[in-house]
Amino acid sequence: MKTKSLILSTIFTIIPLFSAFAGEDVLNSGDTAWMIVATALVMIMTPAGLALFYGGMSRYKNHLNTYAMTFVSYCIASIVWVIWGYTLAFGPDKAGIIGGLDYLFFNGIGPDNLTGTIPTYVFALFQMTFAGITVALVLGSVVDRMKFSSWVLFAVLWVTFIYCPVAHWAWGGGWMGEMGVLDFAGGNVVHINAGVAGLVLSLFLGKRVGYGKEAMFPSSISLTALGAALLWFGWFGFNAGSQLAADGVAGSAFLVTNTSAAMGALAWMFSEWVVSKKPTLLGIASGVVAGLVGITPAAGFVNMPAALIIGLVAGILGFISVSKLKNKVGYDDSLDAFGVHGMCGIWGALATGIFANPLITEGAKGLFYGNPGQIGLQIISIAATIAFSAIGTIMVVLITGFVTDGLRVEREDEIIGLDSTVHGERAFEIE
Numbered sequence: 493m494k495t496k497s498l499i500l501s502t503i504f505t506i507i508p509l510f511s512a513f514a515g516e517d518v519l520n521s522g523d524t525a526w527m528i529v530a531t532a533l534v535m536i537m538t539p540a541g542l543a544l545f546y547g548g549m550s551r552y553k554n555h556l557n558t559y560a561m562t563f564v565s566y567c568i569a570s571i572v573w574v575i576w577g578y579t580l581a582f583g584p585d586k587a588g589i590i591g592g593l594d595y596l597f598f599n600g601i602g603p604d605n606l607t608g609t610i611p612t613y614v615f616a617l618f619q620m621t622f623a624g625i626t627v628a629l630v631l632g633s634v635v636d637r638m639k640f641s642s643w644v645l646f647a648v649l650w651v652t653f654i655y656c657p658v659a660h661w662a663w664g665g666g667w668m669g670e671m672g673v674l675d676f677a678g679g680n681v682v683h684i685n686a687g688v689a690g691l692v693l694s695l696f697l698g699k700r701v702g703y704g705k706e707a708m709f710p711s712s713i714s715l716t717a718l719g720a721a722l723l724w725f726g727w728f729g730f731n732a733g734s735q736l737a738a739d740g741v742a743g744s745a746f747l748v749t750n751t752s753a754a755m756g757a758l759a760w761m762f763s764e765w766v767v768s769k770k771p772t773l774l775g776i777a778s779g780v781v782a783g784l785v786g787i788t789p790a791a792g793f794v795n796m797p798a799a800l801i802i803g804l805v806a807g808i809l810g811f812i813s814v815s816k817l818k819n820k821v822g823y824d825d826s827l828d829a830f831g832v833h834g835m836c837g838i839w840g841a842l843a844t845g846i847f848a849n850p851l852i853t854e855g856a857k858g859l860f861y862g863n864p865g866q867i868g869l870q871i872i873s874i875a876a877t878i879a880f881s882a883i884g885t886i887m888v889v890l891i892t893g894f895v896t897d898g899l900r901v902e903r904e905d906e907i908i909g910l911d912s913t914v915h916g917e918r919a920f921e922i923e
Contacts, residue, residue, distance in 0.1 A: 509751035518577065519923065520609035526738035527610045527618055534621035538566040538628050541726055544782070545650025545719030545781070547919075549827045550635045553909025555919035558635045561643050562628045568647045569718050570623035574598060574874065577623060578616050583665050588667035591660050604669045608736050618733060619659070632829030633690030636708075637906055640914050642896040647886060654884045658685050658877060673873040674848055674856055676745070677734035679789025679841040679904045680877040687834020688881040691825060697899055699824040701906050713774050720777035724753055727784045731791035744852055744859050746789040749784065752803035756783020759807025767815070775811070778832065782810030785836040790844040793856040797810050798847035805843070838874055845870035866883040 495503060543562040550558040569577070576596055583591030595601060598616070607615040627647050661668040662675045675681060680810040700708070710716060731749040735742040760779025765771040786806030787799055794802070813831035825831060845867040848858030857863040891898050900906075 498838050513636055514533060517606040517608060519611070520737070523609045524611060524614060525731075525738045526742070527614050527736060530729035530733025531614065531618040534618065534625070534733065535566075535726075536902060537726035537730065538621070538625045539563045541722030542625060542628050543719065544715050545723060546632055546827055548711045548712040548714070548716030548719060551708055551909070553911055554636050555711040555911060557640070557916050558631070558642065559689060559919075560898055560915060561631050561635070561638075561640065561787055564644065565628035565631060565647050566624040566709065566734055568644065569651050571621060572648060572651045573616075573620040573623050577651055577656050578715070579653070580730060581619065581623075581659040583664075583687050583810065584617070585660070585665040588665075588670060589660070590657050590666075591664050592855055615736065617850070618736075619663075622654050622678060622682060622730075623651050624657070626655055626678070629686035629833055630690045630693060630728070632827035632833075633694040633825045634697050635826045636910070637826075637900055638693075639896060639899060639901050640910075642892055642899045645896055646892045646899075649888045649891060650885065653680075653888060654689065654881060655685065658880065661876075662873075666877075668873050671869060671872075672866070673869050674793055674844045674858075675789045675841065676792040676844070677731045677788045679837050680873050681842065681911055683785050683788060683833040683837025684841065684874060684877045685881045687830040687832075687837055688878050689885040690829035691834060692825055693889060693899075694825050694830075694884055696886075701903060702824065703824050707866050713772075713777075714772035714852045717773050717777045722782045724750075724780055724784065727753070727788075728902065731788060735792055736889075739740070741792050741853055744795070748794055748799035749787055749791055751796055751799040752787035752806065753780050753783040755803030756786065756807035757799050759783075759804045760811045761807075763808050763811040764815075767811075778810060778814070778828070779807045782832050784808040784837045785810075785833055786840040788837070788845065789840045790847060791850040793844055793853050793858070795847075795849050795852060798843070798849070802840065802843045806839055809839055810836050825880055841870050841874050842867070867897040867919070 527555060539562065543559045546562055547555050547559040552675055579593050579595035580591050583594050586592050601612050602612060603613065605612040627650055645665055659681050660666040662673065662681050727749055728746055732742045732746040735745060757779035758777050760782060761771045761776050764775040783803035783806050786802045790802060810832050813835040814828045818831055844858065846859045848856040848866060850857045858866045901910065
Protein backbone atom coordinates (compact mmCIF):
# COMPACT_ATOMS: atom_id res chain seq x y z
CA MET A 493 0.00 0.00 0.00
CA LYS A 494 2.81 2.36 0.89
CA THR A 495 4.56 1.53 -2.37
CA LYS A 496 1.40 2.29 -4.34
CA SER A 497 0.99 5.66 -2.59
CA LEU A 498 4.60 6.53 -3.28
CA ILE A 499 4.20 5.69 -6.98
CA LEU A 500 1.04 7.82 -7.29
CA SER A 501 2.68 10.71 -5.46
CA THR A 502 5.65 10.55 -7.80
CA ILE A 503 3.42 10.49 -10.87
CA PHE A 504 1.42 13.53 -9.73
CA THR A 505 4.67 15.38 -9.05
CA ILE A 506 6.24 14.55 -12.40
CA ILE A 507 3.24 15.24 -14.67
CA PRO A 508 3.33 19.05 -14.20
CA LEU A 509 7.06 18.99 -14.90
CA PHE A 510 6.48 17.24 -18.21
CA SER A 511 3.90 19.90 -19.10
CA ALA A 512 6.37 22.66 -18.27
CA PHE A 513 9.11 21.02 -20.31
CA ALA A 514 6.66 20.71 -23.20
CA GLY A 515 6.21 24.47 -23.15
CA GLU A 516 2.61 24.38 -21.91
CA ASP A 517 1.27 26.97 -19.51
CA VAL A 518 0.49 25.57 -16.08
CA LEU A 519 -1.82 27.27 -13.59
CA ASN A 520 -0.04 28.60 -10.52
CA SER A 521 -2.44 29.29 -7.67
CA GLY A 522 0.00 31.63 -5.93
CA ASP A 523 0.47 33.76 -9.02
CA THR A 524 -3.28 33.73 -9.62
CA ALA A 525 -4.12 34.82 -6.08
CA TRP A 526 -1.58 37.65 -6.27
CA MET A 527 -2.89 38.85 -9.64
CA ILE A 528 -6.48 38.91 -8.38
CA VAL A 529 -5.32 41.11 -5.50
CA ALA A 530 -3.19 43.28 -7.83
CA THR A 531 -6.19 43.76 -10.13
CA ALA A 532 -8.32 44.92 -7.21
CA LEU A 533 -5.55 47.32 -6.16
CA VAL A 534 -5.40 48.90 -9.62
CA MET A 535 -9.18 49.05 -9.84
CA ILE A 536 -9.44 51.19 -6.70
CA MET A 537 -6.99 53.69 -8.18
CA THR A 538 -9.57 55.16 -10.59
CA PRO A 539 -13.03 55.49 -8.99
CA ALA A 540 -11.50 56.15 -5.55
CA GLY A 541 -7.86 57.31 -5.68
CA LEU A 542 -7.83 59.37 -8.87
CA ALA A 543 -11.37 60.64 -8.34
CA LEU A 544 -10.43 62.02 -4.91
CA PHE A 545 -7.08 63.31 -6.16
CA TYR A 546 -8.64 65.17 -9.09
CA GLY A 547 -11.86 66.06 -7.27
CA GLY A 548 -10.01 67.71 -4.40
CA MET A 549 -7.95 69.82 -6.80
CA SER A 550 -10.98 71.02 -8.76
CA ARG A 551 -12.98 74.03 -7.62
CA TYR A 552 -15.81 73.47 -5.13
CA LYS A 553 -18.49 74.14 -7.78
CA ASN A 554 -17.08 71.39 -10.05
CA HIS A 555 -16.02 68.83 -7.43
CA LEU A 556 -18.80 66.31 -8.12
CA ASN A 557 -18.55 66.79 -11.87
CA THR A 558 -14.85 65.90 -11.75
CA TYR A 559 -15.60 62.87 -9.58
CA ALA A 560 -18.44 61.76 -11.86
CA MET A 561 -16.34 62.05 -15.02
CA THR A 562 -13.52 60.06 -13.41
CA PHE A 563 -15.94 57.43 -12.13
CA VAL A 564 -17.73 57.04 -15.45
CA SER A 565 -14.37 56.71 -17.25
CA TYR A 566 -13.76 53.45 -15.42
CA CYS A 567 -17.27 52.21 -16.20
CA ILE A 568 -16.89 53.02 -19.90
CA ALA A 569 -13.46 51.38 -20.16
CA SER A 570 -14.82 48.27 -18.41
CA ILE A 571 -17.52 47.76 -21.03
CA VAL A 572 -15.42 48.72 -24.05
CA TRP A 573 -12.68 46.35 -22.89
CA VAL A 574 -14.79 43.20 -22.55
CA ILE A 575 -16.60 43.76 -25.85
CA TRP A 576 -13.82 44.82 -28.23
CA GLY A 577 -10.95 46.51 -26.38
CA TYR A 578 -9.18 43.39 -25.14
CA THR A 579 -9.05 41.76 -28.55
CA LEU A 580 -7.76 44.96 -30.18
CA ALA A 581 -4.95 45.15 -27.62
CA PHE A 582 -4.15 41.45 -27.11
CA GLY A 583 -5.71 39.62 -30.02
CA PRO A 584 -3.53 37.94 -32.69
CA ASP A 585 -1.07 40.50 -34.03
CA LYS A 586 -1.88 42.27 -37.27
CA ALA A 587 1.28 43.77 -38.82
CA GLY A 588 2.58 44.85 -35.42
CA ILE A 589 -0.09 47.55 -35.23
CA ILE A 590 -3.27 46.12 -33.75
CA GLY A 591 -4.77 42.89 -32.47
CA GLY A 592 -7.28 40.87 -34.47
CA LEU A 593 -10.96 40.45 -33.59
CA ASP A 594 -10.68 36.80 -32.59
CA TYR A 595 -11.59 37.55 -28.96
CA LEU A 596 -14.51 39.87 -29.61
CA PHE A 597 -16.89 39.58 -26.63
CA PHE A 598 -14.20 37.29 -25.11
CA ASN A 599 -15.05 34.72 -27.77
CA GLY A 600 -12.98 31.56 -27.39
CA ILE A 601 -11.78 32.39 -23.88
CA GLY A 602 -12.97 30.24 -20.99
CA PRO A 603 -12.07 29.55 -17.36
CA ASP A 604 -9.43 27.01 -18.37
CA ASN A 605 -7.53 29.31 -20.72
CA LEU A 606 -4.23 30.55 -19.33
CA THR A 607 -1.92 33.48 -19.99
CA GLY A 608 1.38 32.41 -18.53
CA THR A 609 0.53 30.89 -15.15
CA ILE A 610 -2.73 32.76 -14.53
CA PRO A 611 -6.23 32.49 -16.03
CA THR A 612 -6.69 34.65 -19.11
CA TYR A 613 -9.78 36.13 -17.49
CA VAL A 614 -7.60 37.48 -14.68
CA PHE A 615 -4.98 38.80 -17.10
CA ALA A 616 -7.66 40.50 -19.20
CA LEU A 617 -9.27 42.11 -16.17
CA PHE A 618 -5.90 43.31 -14.89
CA GLN A 619 -5.23 44.95 -18.25
CA MET A 620 -8.72 46.46 -18.27
CA THR A 621 -7.95 48.41 -15.11
CA PHE A 622 -5.04 50.04 -16.95
CA ALA A 623 -7.34 51.18 -19.75
CA GLY A 624 -9.71 52.62 -17.16
CA ILE A 625 -7.17 54.74 -15.36
CA THR A 626 -5.42 55.89 -18.54
CA VAL A 627 -8.45 57.53 -20.09
CA ALA A 628 -9.38 59.01 -16.68
CA LEU A 629 -5.92 60.62 -16.44
CA VAL A 630 -6.68 62.59 -19.61
CA LEU A 631 -9.55 64.24 -17.77
CA GLY A 632 -7.17 66.14 -15.50
CA SER A 633 -6.34 68.56 -18.30
CA VAL A 634 -9.93 69.64 -19.00
CA VAL A 635 -11.95 69.70 -15.78
CA ASP A 636 -14.20 72.73 -15.19
CA ARG A 637 -15.14 73.18 -18.85
CA MET A 638 -15.94 70.01 -20.84
CA LYS A 639 -19.44 68.72 -21.51
CA PHE A 640 -20.26 65.51 -19.66
CA SER A 641 -21.91 64.07 -22.78
CA SER A 642 -18.85 64.90 -24.88
CA TRP A 643 -16.57 63.26 -22.34
CA VAL A 644 -18.59 60.03 -22.46
CA LEU A 645 -18.23 59.77 -26.24
CA PHE A 646 -14.60 60.90 -26.16
CA ALA A 647 -13.76 58.18 -23.62
CA VAL A 648 -15.31 55.43 -25.77
CA LEU A 649 -13.47 56.56 -28.89
CA TRP A 650 -10.15 57.26 -27.16
CA VAL A 651 -9.91 53.88 -25.43
CA THR A 652 -10.78 52.17 -28.71
CA PHE A 653 -8.60 54.04 -31.19
CA ILE A 654 -5.75 55.41 -29.08
CA TYR A 655 -5.23 53.33 -25.96
CA CYS A 656 -5.74 49.86 -27.47
CA PRO A 657 -3.23 50.26 -30.33
CA VAL A 658 -0.49 51.61 -28.06
CA ALA A 659 -1.12 48.80 -25.55
CA HIS A 660 -0.78 46.33 -28.40
CA TRP A 661 2.47 47.91 -29.58
CA ALA A 662 4.11 47.51 -26.20
CA TRP A 663 2.48 44.46 -24.59
CA GLY A 664 0.32 42.63 -27.10
CA GLY A 665 2.92 41.45 -29.60
CA GLY A 666 3.21 44.71 -31.53
CA TRP A 667 6.22 46.48 -32.98
CA MET A 668 7.49 48.14 -29.80
CA GLY A 669 7.75 44.92 -27.87
CA GLU A 670 9.27 43.08 -30.81
CA MET A 671 11.85 45.84 -31.28
CA GLY A 672 12.96 45.53 -27.65
CA VAL A 673 11.43 48.66 -26.12
CA LEU A 674 11.16 48.38 -22.34
CA ASP A 675 7.89 49.51 -20.77
CA PHE A 676 7.23 47.46 -17.65
CA ALA A 677 3.95 48.98 -16.48
CA GLY A 678 2.99 51.84 -18.77
CA GLY A 679 5.39 54.72 -19.32
CA ASN A 680 4.37 54.95 -22.97
CA VAL A 681 1.07 53.12 -22.83
CA VAL A 682 -0.38 54.97 -19.84
CA HIS A 683 1.41 58.16 -18.88
CA ILE A 684 2.89 59.65 -22.06
CA ASN A 685 -0.21 58.60 -23.95
CA ALA A 686 -2.61 60.20 -21.47
CA GLY A 687 -0.48 63.28 -20.84
CA VAL A 688 -0.19 64.18 -24.53
CA ALA A 689 -3.88 63.51 -25.11
CA GLY A 690 -4.76 65.76 -22.19
CA LEU A 691 -2.62 68.57 -23.58
CA VAL A 692 -4.23 68.28 -27.02
CA LEU A 693 -7.73 68.25 -25.55
CA SER A 694 -7.01 71.27 -23.34
CA LEU A 695 -5.73 73.25 -26.32
CA PHE A 696 -8.90 72.48 -28.28
CA LEU A 697 -11.14 73.49 -25.39
CA GLY A 698 -9.26 76.66 -24.62
CA LYS A 699 -8.64 78.30 -21.27
CA ARG A 700 -11.16 78.36 -18.47
CA VAL A 701 -13.17 81.53 -17.90
CA GLY A 702 -11.06 83.73 -15.66
CA TYR A 703 -7.88 81.67 -16.06
CA GLY A 704 -4.86 83.77 -15.12
CA LYS A 705 -7.10 86.59 -13.85
CA GLU A 706 -8.76 85.08 -10.80
CA ALA A 707 -7.72 82.61 -8.11
CA MET A 708 -8.95 79.05 -8.69
CA PHE A 709 -8.61 77.39 -5.32
CA PRO A 710 -8.83 73.60 -4.87
CA SER A 711 -12.03 72.45 -3.20
CA SER A 712 -10.26 70.19 -0.69
CA ILE A 713 -6.51 69.60 -0.51
CA SER A 714 -7.09 67.02 2.22
CA LEU A 715 -9.18 64.94 -0.21
CA THR A 716 -6.44 65.31 -2.81
CA ALA A 717 -3.87 64.03 -0.30
CA LEU A 718 -6.15 61.10 0.55
CA GLY A 719 -6.50 60.38 -3.17
CA ALA A 720 -2.71 60.45 -3.56
CA ALA A 721 -2.37 57.96 -0.71
CA LEU A 722 -4.89 55.62 -2.37
CA LEU A 723 -3.07 55.97 -5.67
CA TRP A 724 0.21 55.11 -3.93
CA PHE A 725 -1.44 52.06 -2.36
CA GLY A 726 -2.98 50.90 -5.62
CA TRP A 727 0.23 51.52 -7.56
CA PHE A 728 1.81 48.52 -5.85
CA GLY A 729 -0.64 46.39 -7.82
CA PHE A 730 -0.05 48.52 -10.91
CA ASN A 731 3.72 48.00 -10.94
CA ALA A 732 4.40 44.81 -8.98
CA GLY A 733 1.38 43.17 -10.62
CA SER A 734 2.80 43.84 -14.08
CA GLN A 735 5.24 40.99 -13.52
CA LEU A 736 2.17 38.70 -13.71
CA ALA A 737 3.72 36.45 -11.07
CA ALA A 738 4.39 36.38 -7.33
CA ASP A 739 8.17 36.27 -7.58
CA GLY A 740 11.33 38.21 -6.84
CA VAL A 741 10.93 40.66 -9.71
CA ALA A 742 7.48 41.57 -8.40
CA GLY A 743 9.03 42.12 -4.98
CA SER A 744 11.73 44.31 -6.48
CA ALA A 745 9.11 46.31 -8.40
CA PHE A 746 7.20 46.78 -5.14
CA LEU A 747 10.34 48.11 -3.43
CA VAL A 748 11.40 50.55 -6.13
CA THR A 749 7.84 51.83 -6.55
CA ASN A 750 7.64 52.87 -2.91
CA THR A 751 11.17 54.30 -2.97
CA SER A 752 10.59 56.46 -6.04
CA ALA A 753 7.24 57.74 -4.73
CA ALA A 754 8.77 58.81 -1.43
CA MET A 755 11.75 60.45 -3.12
CA GLY A 756 9.47 62.22 -5.59
CA ALA A 757 7.42 63.66 -2.73
CA LEU A 758 10.51 64.96 -0.95
CA ALA A 759 12.06 66.34 -4.15
CA TRP A 760 8.89 68.28 -5.04
CA MET A 761 8.49 69.48 -1.45
CA PHE A 762 12.04 70.82 -1.16
CA SER A 763 11.90 72.37 -4.64
CA GLU A 764 8.75 74.23 -3.69
CA TRP A 765 10.17 75.13 -0.29
CA VAL A 766 13.23 76.73 -1.90
CA VAL A 767 11.28 78.61 -4.58
CA SER A 768 8.14 79.75 -2.76
CA LYS A 769 9.33 79.38 0.86
CA LYS A 770 6.35 77.14 1.72
CA PRO A 771 6.21 73.32 1.59
CA THR A 772 2.57 72.66 0.68
CA LEU A 773 0.58 69.47 1.19
CA LEU A 774 -0.56 69.74 -2.42
CA GLY A 775 3.08 69.76 -3.50
CA ILE A 776 3.90 66.69 -1.41
CA ALA A 777 0.91 64.79 -2.81
CA SER A 778 1.79 65.82 -6.36
CA GLY A 779 5.39 64.73 -5.80
CA VAL A 780 4.22 61.27 -4.76
CA VAL A 781 2.37 60.91 -8.06
CA ALA A 782 5.34 62.28 -10.03
CA GLY A 783 7.64 59.70 -8.43
CA LEU A 784 5.15 56.92 -9.16
CA VAL A 785 4.83 57.98 -12.79
CA GLY A 786 8.61 58.11 -13.23
CA ILE A 787 9.20 54.61 -11.91
CA THR A 788 6.31 52.93 -13.74
CA PRO A 789 8.08 51.98 -17.01
CA ALA A 790 11.23 50.97 -15.10
CA ALA A 791 9.76 49.17 -12.09
CA GLY A 792 10.67 45.63 -13.11
CA PHE A 793 14.04 46.52 -14.59
CA VAL A 794 15.90 48.75 -12.09
CA ASN A 795 17.40 48.44 -8.63
CA MET A 796 16.80 50.59 -5.57
CA PRO A 797 19.60 53.17 -6.11
CA ALA A 798 18.22 53.84 -9.60
CA ALA A 799 14.76 54.31 -8.07
CA LEU A 800 16.14 57.04 -5.83
CA ILE A 801 17.48 58.92 -8.84
CA ILE A 802 14.31 58.39 -10.88
CA GLY A 803 12.12 59.69 -8.05
CA LEU A 804 14.42 62.65 -7.39
CA VAL A 805 14.38 63.82 -11.01
CA ALA A 806 10.64 63.15 -11.37
CA GLY A 807 9.82 65.30 -8.35
CA ILE A 808 11.93 68.22 -9.55
CA LEU A 809 10.76 67.86 -13.17
CA GLY A 810 7.12 67.71 -12.13
CA PHE A 811 7.46 70.85 -10.03
CA ILE A 812 9.17 72.77 -12.83
CA SER A 813 6.62 71.62 -15.41
CA VAL A 814 3.68 72.65 -13.26
CA SER A 815 5.03 75.89 -11.81
CA LYS A 816 7.14 77.20 -14.70
CA LEU A 817 6.56 75.47 -18.04
CA LYS A 818 2.77 75.77 -18.06
CA ASN A 819 2.84 79.47 -17.26
CA LYS A 820 5.60 80.20 -19.76
CA VAL A 821 3.90 78.38 -22.64
CA GLY A 822 0.44 79.57 -21.61
CA TYR A 823 -1.75 76.47 -21.91
CA ASP A 824 -4.48 75.69 -19.36
CA ASP A 825 -3.86 72.14 -18.14
CA SER A 826 -6.37 72.29 -15.29
CA LEU A 827 -4.91 69.65 -12.97
CA ASP A 828 -1.53 69.24 -14.68
CA ALA A 829 -2.07 65.90 -16.38
CA PHE A 830 0.55 66.74 -18.99
CA GLY A 831 2.96 68.35 -16.55
CA VAL A 832 3.01 65.32 -14.25
CA HIS A 833 2.06 62.32 -16.37
CA GLY A 834 3.37 63.44 -19.74
CA MET A 835 6.67 64.95 -18.64
CA CYS A 836 7.48 62.46 -15.87
CA GLY A 837 6.37 59.61 -18.13
CA ILE A 838 8.90 60.73 -20.73
CA TRP A 839 11.59 60.88 -18.06
CA GLY A 840 10.66 57.41 -16.79
CA ALA A 841 10.86 55.91 -20.28
CA LEU A 842 14.30 57.46 -20.81
CA ALA A 843 15.47 56.43 -17.34
CA THR A 844 14.50 52.85 -18.14
CA GLY A 845 16.94 52.93 -21.05
CA ILE A 846 19.62 54.29 -18.75
CA PHE A 847 19.22 52.16 -15.62
CA ALA A 848 17.72 48.83 -16.82
CA ASN A 849 19.67 46.19 -14.92
CA PRO A 850 20.02 42.61 -16.24
CA LEU A 851 20.48 41.38 -12.67
CA ILE A 852 16.85 42.37 -12.00
CA THR A 853 15.35 41.07 -15.23
CA GLU A 854 17.44 38.99 -17.61
CA GLY A 855 17.84 40.63 -21.00
CA ALA A 856 16.88 44.12 -19.79
CA LYS A 857 20.12 46.03 -20.19
CA GLY A 858 20.40 49.80 -20.26
CA LEU A 859 23.13 52.36 -20.90
CA PHE A 860 24.83 51.92 -17.51
CA TYR A 861 25.13 48.18 -18.14
CA GLY A 862 26.76 48.36 -21.55
CA ASN A 863 23.83 48.82 -23.92
CA PRO A 864 23.61 52.43 -25.18
CA GLY A 865 21.32 51.27 -27.97
CA GLN A 866 18.50 50.88 -25.47
CA ILE A 867 18.31 54.67 -25.14
CA GLY A 868 17.71 54.91 -28.89
CA LEU A 869 14.89 52.37 -28.70
CA GLN A 870 13.29 54.25 -25.82
CA ILE A 871 13.49 57.56 -27.71
CA ILE A 872 11.85 55.99 -30.77
CA SER A 873 9.03 54.66 -28.61
CA ILE A 874 8.53 58.03 -26.90
CA ALA A 875 8.41 59.90 -30.21
CA ALA A 876 6.00 57.38 -31.72
CA THR A 877 3.68 57.52 -28.71
CA ILE A 878 3.66 61.32 -28.68
CA ALA A 879 2.95 61.54 -32.41
CA PHE A 880 0.25 58.87 -32.43
CA SER A 881 -1.46 60.15 -29.29
CA ALA A 882 -1.43 63.76 -30.51
CA ILE A 883 -2.68 63.06 -34.04
CA GLY A 884 -5.12 60.37 -32.94
CA THR A 885 -6.55 62.52 -30.16
CA ILE A 886 -7.06 65.40 -32.59
CA MET A 887 -9.15 63.10 -34.77
CA VAL A 888 -11.12 61.80 -31.79
CA VAL A 889 -11.74 65.38 -30.63
CA LEU A 890 -13.01 66.43 -34.07
CA ILE A 891 -15.38 63.45 -34.27
CA THR A 892 -16.62 64.01 -30.73
CA GLY A 893 -17.20 67.70 -31.32
CA PHE A 894 -19.12 67.01 -34.53
CA VAL A 895 -21.38 64.39 -32.96
CA THR A 896 -22.08 66.28 -29.73
CA ASP A 897 -22.21 69.78 -31.24
CA GLY A 898 -19.16 71.05 -29.40
CA LEU A 899 -17.00 69.95 -26.51
CA ARG A 900 -17.26 72.91 -24.18
CA VAL A 901 -20.04 73.79 -21.75
CA GLU A 902 -21.90 77.06 -22.09
CA ARG A 903 -20.15 80.05 -20.56
CA GLU A 904 -22.96 80.65 -18.07
CA ASP A 905 -22.88 77.02 -16.91
CA GLU A 906 -19.12 77.22 -16.47
CA ILE A 907 -19.42 80.32 -14.33
CA ILE A 908 -22.20 78.87 -12.16
CA GLY A 909 -20.49 75.50 -11.81
CA LEU A 910 -21.05 72.09 -13.35
CA ASP A 911 -22.12 70.32 -10.18
CA SER A 912 -25.44 72.13 -10.19
CA THR A 913 -25.94 72.84 -13.91
CA VAL A 914 -25.03 69.33 -15.13
CA HIS A 915 -25.79 67.03 -12.21
CA GLY A 916 -28.18 69.00 -10.02
CA GLU A 917 -26.02 68.26 -6.98
CA ARG A 918 -23.63 70.06 -4.66
CA ALA A 919 -20.53 68.68 -2.97
CA PHE A 920 -20.28 71.44 -0.38
CA GLU A 921 -22.70 73.75 1.34
CA ILE A 922 -21.30 77.25 0.78
CA GLU A 923 -22.87 80.05 2.81
